[in-house]
Amino acid sequence: MGKAVMVQGTGSDTGKSLIVAGLCRAFARRGLRVRPFKPQNMSNNAAVTADGGEIGRAQALQAMACGVAPSVHMNPVLLKPESETGSQVVVQGRVAFRTEGRAYWQRRAELVTAVQDSFARIRGESELVVVEGAGSPAETNLRARDIANMGFARAADVPVILVGDIERGGVIAQMAGHAAVMSAEDRAQVAACLINKFRGDPTLFEDGVRDIERFTGWPCLGVVPWFADAHKLPAEDALGLTGGGAGQVKIAVPHLARIANFDDLDPLRLEPGVELVVVPPGRALPGDAALVVLPGSKSTTGDLAFLRDQGWDIDIAAHLRRGGHLLGICGGYQMLGRVIDDPGGTDGRPGRVDGLGLLDVETVMAPTKHLGLTTGRMAGAEIPVSGYEIHMGHTEGPDRARPLLDLGDRTDGAISADGRVVGTYLHGLFGDDAFRAAYLARLGAASELTYGASVEATLDALAEHLEACLDLDALLALAT
Structure with a gap:
């Protein structure tokens, strides 16, 4: 011993x-x-x-x-x-x-x-x-x-x-x-x-x-x-969540009240071509952001109400009118849909809540938590991706016909018809250098980071x- x-x-x-x-x-x-x-x-x-x-x-x-x-x-x-x-x-x-x-x-x-x-x-x-x-x-x-x-x-x-x-x-x-x-x-x-x-x-x-x-x-x-x-190391909790970088491509993240599993942001913060801005409550999302990321949440419906209280839903609509991109991860993905239905009160009060309506999908909450390490590739491309899932609920709808990821026995995520609104349940996907490089290239940023080696x-x-x-x-x- x-x-x-x-x-x-x-x-x-x-x-x-x-x-x-x-x-x-x-x-x-x-x-x-x-x-x-x-x-x-x-x-x-x-x-x-x-x-x-x-x-x-x-x-x-x-x-x-x-x-x-x-x-x-x-x-x-x-x-x-x-x-x-x-x-x-x-x-x-x-x-x-x-x-x-x-x-x-x-x-x-x-x-x-x-x-x-x-x-x-x-x-x-x-x-x-x-x-x-x-x-x-x-x-x-x-x-x-x-x-x-x-x-x-x-x-x-x-x-x-x-x-x-x-x-x-x-x-x-x-x-x-x-x-x-x-x-x-x-x-x-x-x-x-x-x-x-x-x-x-x-x-x-x-x-x-x-x-x-x-x-x-x-x-x-x-x-x-x-x-x-x-x-350069992952932050333990929201107290340590900060932005960083001075690159030409700005990525904005609203700091939700119950933000969760925000390690998705760690590799982005270290990319030389990126400026990551974590937006605190009471401030508007920057108008010059190329991408807005809706992060994970421990209380999807609660944080959706919080997002609206801050006026961030209005900022997101303006961001999309300007041609910006929007990515929702896990709870953020659920918020992007038309409806979040929680019949058993898994996430809060029982009932149906209108989502942001930016993806044609609907989420039904369930008490069983889906947990697991996952590997796959970007849908339609030979770009590997790995990460983890940690969520309650299941999301379906017409935009699921355009998934973000191919996970072998199933697909994950949804993409809007114009390709600028994306949702996924997979956390940690930006930790994969090839996936991050491909995603940032769509925004006009070149990836220069080997993330795993940087942490080591x-x-x-x-x-x-x-x-x-x-x-x-x-x-x-x-x-x-």
């Missing part, structure tokens, strides 16, 4: 996921069998595993850093928010139940059992497990029910490395405050700390490191300088970054 160490943070977005990915790659490069693990994650940006389950996308990236395929046991509990108070709960890769607020914790015992089972499986196949926490271990109001941070670390007796984010300011107070409010037992579970996202000369923070060690009693493993290439090179660079600034020998020696 392998050893384990856990990376927790002083809050959300402290860079835990990136640190874990870098550690996984660094120790894998040293020849160790390394695996990632996150007891509980909350994200609508999911990845599909080979056995048809789903986990947080961050854990899929961490698995890539280890050089292994992702497994449902790397993230046994995944919360997928559907509203301000409710979430779909995925346990070991499958939808287990939906819950509102406090009701979630009434099922804590079965969640703990799943977490313990998955951790034992991951630990049994590795020499080192790098565990990632969620949020902050100093949320004292949640401690009694916690399964994501110290609740897990104490139960599994896994030493903790606490990450502070100096980019936010007040990192000394972050660390000292955590030590002050944590119980003595939780405080003792922290074996060391590190400081992340430092800009400038790290030696200027040497006095700060000494103060942190004095206030907390935790040794500091190092100060991690800002990693400028982090944007960035993971290597991240590992080297951490090797240079952290005492990884000391960190490895802390694992138990």
Whole structure:
């Protein structure tokens, strides 16, 4: 059975996921069998595993850093928010139940059992497990029910490395405050700390490191300088979703309230010939965009109403009148049709909702989620494509006679008669270099990116970054 160490943070977005990915790659490069693990994650940006389950996308990236395929046991509990108070709960890769607020914790015992089972499986196949926490271990109001941070670390007796984010300011107070409010037992579970996202000369923070060690009693493993290439790696959740690039072809994406599985955008953001613009609520879609992408959504009808509230439906109509192109992926595809029929209330309230009417198709929602890795080719061309499906509902109609993809035993997607409105259920298709190049060529952009190689090179660079600034020998020696 392998050893384990856990990376927790002083809050959300402290860079835990990136640190874990870098550690996984660094120790894998040293020849160790390394695996990632996150007891509980909350994200609508999911990845599909080979056995048809789903986990947080961050854990899929961490698995890539280890050089292994992702497994449902790397993230046994995944919360997928559907509203301000409710979430779909995925346990070991499958939808287990939906819950509102406090009701979630009434099922804590079965969640703990799943977490313990998955951790034992991951630990049994590795020499080192790098565990990632969620949020902050100093949320004292949640401690009694916690399964994501110290609740897990104490139960599994896994030493903790606490990450502070100096980019936010007040990192000394972050660390000292955590030590002050944590119980003595939780405080003792922290074996060391590190400081992340430092800009400038790290030696200027040497006095700060000494103060942190004095206030907390935790040794500091190092100060991690800002990693400028982090944007080249897939974002974990919507907090990290940004545009990028300065190419001549502009692609606009409305930031939907329940945007999901937006890894489709990652390769586009890195293309030199593309400018990707993520449009926040309250702003109009740019009039000079060549392509508007309606991304995936965790609540198709809810985000369709949100889109209309922002006036983006009017912007899209104007975009098409100007000769622009429109691509809907998964939930975005469903929005493009004439009607979304949800007789059982799978996506929200039961009933029929008018879609945007830009594709002559109709979607009927169903409670069974379609999950799977998929390969095929662009319809009518020998251009390979691969990706994953993760959706509820089935879409049919006359425009399905013009599919986007040929998947062997079936086709996927629909194209309008003029060819400028396209929908597909396949996520990740832009990760295929040949497909992306062919699609961008229609917009007048040349592809210059080898996406998979770019991600691998960035993971290597991240590992080297951490090797240079952290005492990884000391960190490895802390694992138990």
